[in-house]
Amino acid sequence: AAALLATPAFAAYPERAITVVVPFSAGGPTDTVTRILAEAMSRELGQQIVVDNVGGAGGTLGAGRVAKADPDGYTLLLHHIGMATSASLYRKLAYDTLGAFDYVGLVTDVPMVIVARPTFEPKDLKGLIDYVKANKDKVTYANAGIGAASHLCGMLFMSAIQTPLTTVPYKGTGPALTDLMGGQVDFMCDQTTNTTNQIKEGKIKAYATTTAKRLAPLPDVPTAEEGGLPGFQVGIWHGIYAPKGTPKEALDKLTAALQKALADPNVKERFASLGTAPSTTAEATPEALKAKLESEIARWRPVIQAAGQYAD
Numbered sequence: 478a479a480a481l482l483a484t485p486a487f488a489a490y491p492e493r494a495i496t497v498v499v500p501f502s503a504g505g506p507t508d509t510v511t512r513i514l515a516e517a518m519s520r521e522l523g524q525q526i527v528v529d530n531v532g533g534a535g536g537t538l539g540a541g542r543v544a545k546a547d548p549d550g551y552t553l554l555l556h557h558i559g560m561a562t563s564a565s566l567y568r569k570l571a572y573d574t575l576g577a578f579d580y581v582g583l584v585t586d587v588p589m590v591i592v593a594r595p596t597f598e599p600k601d602l603k604g605l606i607d608y609v610k611a612n613k614d615k616v617t618y619a620n621a622g623i624g625a626a627s628h629l630c631g632m633l634f635m636s637a638i639q640t641p642l643t644t645v646p647y648k649g650t651g652p653a654l655t656d657l658m659g660g661q662v663d664f665m666c667d668q669t670t671n672t673t674n675q676i677k678e679g680k681i682k683a684y685a686t687t688t689a690k691r692l693a694p695l696p697d698v699p700t701a702e703e704g705g706l707p708g709f710q711v712g713i714w715h716g717i718y719a720p721k722g723t724p725k726e727a728l729d730k731l732t733a734a735l736q737k738a739l740a741d742p743n744v745k746e747r748f749a750s751l752g753t754a755p756s757t758t759a760e761a762t763p764e765a766l767k768a769k770l771e772s773e774i775a776r777w778r779p780v781i782q783a784a785g786q787y788a789d
């Protein structure tokens with residue numbers, strides 16, 4: 478009995494594969510970030526990390542799935558700023574945003590780019606704004622549903638130009654990008670983790686980044702500031718969550734593995750090539766993620782309420 482008492486519970490965790498739910502389609506930005514990170518984290522944890530894409534309702538379906546999962550450390554959620562905006566966008570969520578999860582840590586803060594199908598007429602952001610206003614009943618904007626990053630950026634854009642637009646919702650910006658390249662939809666605001674290579678290969682047009690400064694992998698893409706949308710900035714921060722009640726020993730091991738993975742040179746390099754950077758060790762903590770989520774819910778609530786009429 479003494480021996481049993483001496484072995485802290487979860488000392489052997491993880492003893493089997495861990496599932497990370499990505500609340501958007503495979504092949505999109507959230508999936509891309511998760512798969513790069515999962516490779517490094519599974520090396521640290523000595524167990525396979527299985528990515529489960531649960532798309533729908535702007536990411537809230539996948540979040541709800543994890544909120545209800547067994548808090549045993551074997552089901553996690555990797556989600557982004559949508560965790561905060563959904564708290565204000567949905568009158569009734571299937572989960573309590575601030576009560577249903579434990580926190581592992583922040584992962585990365587991804588910039589966005591306003592992109593369009595390759596045949597879209599406008600030459601620059603100013604031209605895009607003029608064209609969209611003049612053709613507001615014809616132009617289509619793609620997003621990944623209410624609560625997605627592409628929805629948030631679109632809402633900010635539509636309220637900046639005071640022009641609500643027809644939106645085409647997808648289960649992720651992976652499939653949305655496929656339609657954009659095929660010309661089925663006109664434009665979108667998406668994360669660099671999904672669009673950097675397609676922009677460089679000329680498969681889509683890029684008008685502006687949502688950053689204060691131009692991005693190293695996309696030096697020819699002006700910032701929205703330069704293009705005539707002052708203050709048009711949004712960064713898509715990502716975090717890893719577990720169902721509330723997950724044992725602290727498991728959470729501590731996950732946070733340690735996350736911090737090691739984010740410091741991995743290969744992870745840094747792959748993130749950098751996609752326009753982003755890993756969160757620091759201090760950000761990759763439960764406290765930092767909790768604080769970020771709470772402050773971002775408070776930050777975006779009034780913006781969403783003011784711009785609400787532009788949400789699709």
Ligand code: MLT
Nearest residue numbers: 505507625626627649650
């Ligand atoms: C995705 O992974 O598909 C994106 O995060 C969707 C979005 O948030 O726009």
